[in-house]
Amino acid sequence: MVKILLVEDDPVIGRGLQINLSSRGFHIDWAQTLKQADVFIEDQVYDLILLDLKLPDGNGLGFCDQLKNEKKSQSPIIILTANIEEESAVAGFEKGASDYIRKPFGHAELLARIQNVLNIKSNKQGQLIFEKLVLIPEERKAYYDQQEIIFNRREFDILEMFLRRPNVVLSREQIISHLLESEDVIDRTIDSHLSRIRQKFKKNNANTIRISSVYGVGYKIEIA
């Protein structure tokens, strides 16, 4: 599910976009002010932000700047604006926006730009997302609700394996043979690892997800 945050104060345009984009299969959260947008961002990881520049409680450019610099979000941004003046376009790119589209725009064009931006970003490839848990395998980083959790090698590998098969039960043998070349390890070792993973989840209040055991079979990751 691709999640988009729409920041737009005009109710007509906002509603229109929400309906239209939702029907394309995007999940849209619609903020009408920067303040609202902030709340959404605290709470969620978005694949893309559509940002109007003129908003009741401030200018979108500053907001854009903030996001990029304060690392609240690394989501790509497409700027929407009625400004004919091109300064805004320039400024937008400088602040780190990925694209820029002038109103009035057709929905087809917007859609095309959205696809384009998402493609580019997703070449960064392989974020694994499970509810609020995000793994970035190539960076070996893990986040729960934006908060980094540090896992060591085995823990990370195991988690990655689970995230690639969410809700599926994996046996200890499967896990071991996926992790090690030499399978000369006692299978209960996996238990230890899982225990430690769970501890880290608990310490980071990751209570919306859970690794549960399936008696006699193995383990799976699931939503709590």
Add this chain to the structure above:
Amino acid sequence: MVKILLVEDDPVIGRGLQINLSSRGFHIDWAQTLKQADVFIEDQVYDLILLDLKLPDGNGLGFCDQLKNEKKSQSPIIILTANIEEESAVAGFEKGASDYIRKPFGHAELLARIQNVLNIKSNKQGQLIFEKLVLIPEERKAYYDQQEIIFNRREFDILEMFLRRPNVVLSREQIISHLLESEDVIDRTIDSHLSRIRQKFKKNNANTIRISSVYGVGYKIEIA
């Protein structure tokens, strides 16, 4: 030097762009027909192609398609067009264009889009920047916070590799095989180099960035 191929039949617009972009330090080759453009492309590798859609000897979209599919060129393409109809924009993205700009456009906006595309598509060009660290591969110079740091060959190559994939974990094997043809080097050699790089960072108070090890996997560069 960034090379751009401009494909535009209108002499007024073409000339204007050539002058304007040249003055920004780009090298511009200007083709007025698709046929001419083909000749240029056979001959040169461009960092970017600016492509008008309506041309005397055919449609730019087909051309775009050709380039991408027949692999004559993987240069990013920005489509320029007078078409108000947005179908063209959509089609353009589908054919693999990186961006799209409707005429009439301001030069500043075009410039912004050019920068944007160049940044996304290739770090090949020019400077590599990571936080306050700047590498200029062509000159083999490195700066932290404007202050030059002198790295020898191996150190520079390794750093360059990291800057091309910021935050990404690279294994010793990856690094070695990228650096040397002959992989007959012990992988722990990388450790020595990194140790020396770190020393130079420290000596130059480069304490906002860090090369950290990821136990059992490799190393990565990241913001401290």
Add this chain to the structure above:
DNA sequence: CAAAACTGTTGCAGAATTATTACAAAGCAA
């Protein structure tokens, strides 16, 4: 219900990995 089968947790020894430094061989400029 009680025994059997299985899972959860924790401490810890030793295995695995990394950091740093010294040194020698190789390269290179004068």
Add this chain to the structure above:
DNA sequence: TTGCTTTGTAATAATTCTGCAACAGTTTTG
């Protein structure tokens, strides 16, 4: 050549991880 720099290796110290065992707790089964 000489003297200086670079680069790979080895040795050592320091750090971190991991598999195991032991025991407690839980679920299943006869």
